[in-house]
Amino acid sequence: MVKVAVFASGNGGNFQSIVENTKNSNLKNYSVELLLVDKEDAYAKKRAEKLGILCYTVIPKNFSNKKEYEEKIIEILEENEIELIVLAGYMRIISSTLLKAYENKIINIHPAYLPNFPGKDGIGDAFRSGVKETGVTIHYVDEGVDSGKIIYQEKLAIKDGWNLEKLEEEIHKVEHRIYPDILNKLSGKIKK
Template sequence: MTKARAAVFASGAGSNFQAIMEADDLLCDVVLLICDKPGAAVIEKTEKFGVQAFIFNAKEYGSKTDYERVLLEKLREAGVTWLFLAGYMRIVGPTLLSEFPERIINIHPSLLPEFPGLDAIGQAYESAVDQTGVTVHYIDDGIDTGPIIAQEEVPVYPNDTKEQLTERIQQVEHKLYPRVIRQIMSRFMH
């Protein structure tokens, strides 16, 4: 049976991209990285894993629809049927949502619905909660509002620095995301 083909969307360092690529049998092939930040560290990681990268600058397009049409073309060319967002700092628009219904997955560094949007770790840290966590969810047309697939709690200790909390959250992300991807792919293989 042929494996599903997936693309990872990322904007930054790419630690979740790396965790996905290093995971044991994901039951899918990651064939493309989409990055909206020319010069992002994640781009260098694609060479190591032999994954094609498409890098774009949203400012060079008239609208989200314009650049998403280009992305859609690249995804179709690569035969991609699943999108995994891993630190992608743009809101996915209707062009991609309509093409990949219930096939766009995101990882978010909080226990949604708490702390949606940007800097979720900073929001949790500033609010002095005693726990936060990681959520993997499907994307819908809201911001971090799609159906939740899995969550894992991460404690916040009284003497934590934001950096220590970030590191603990990332350790959970790097295990949880590949595990969830594997579970979802296994459902589609039978």
């Protein structure tokens, strides 16, 4: 079983979906060992508490630079024997410090069908552009913004009459359905 750390910055809906799917299904290739958040008020912390998952809050401004911040994260990950990092609404660019320590072991979910609409507002950008479809992408993390090798993608048609909130709701449904399954398949391929 692959030991996973989930990183989040806000709500934690994907984090909760990933954890609950290991308890309520045949997804047995991974175990969520901890949640790491970068904001004191992240709602994901409350979800971790309810789910009985260890939570670390590591605030970037408490460090003199990004390298020190990521070295602290690596220390936590190593103490907990983490093998795979799963970004779930973690709103920070990962730098070379963490990327080198976990090369090809960091994945992200992005709420758009990449390469379209990378960045922090994939859903809003897609909605405002007027496209007829968007989707969800799961990819490896590299030093770019949503530019890593794609693991899995699923399209979503944007129906007439949908507002931004409805599109967000539908994107999150897709995310919560596919992320645990793809994570499980990927974890089954990781060599110990």
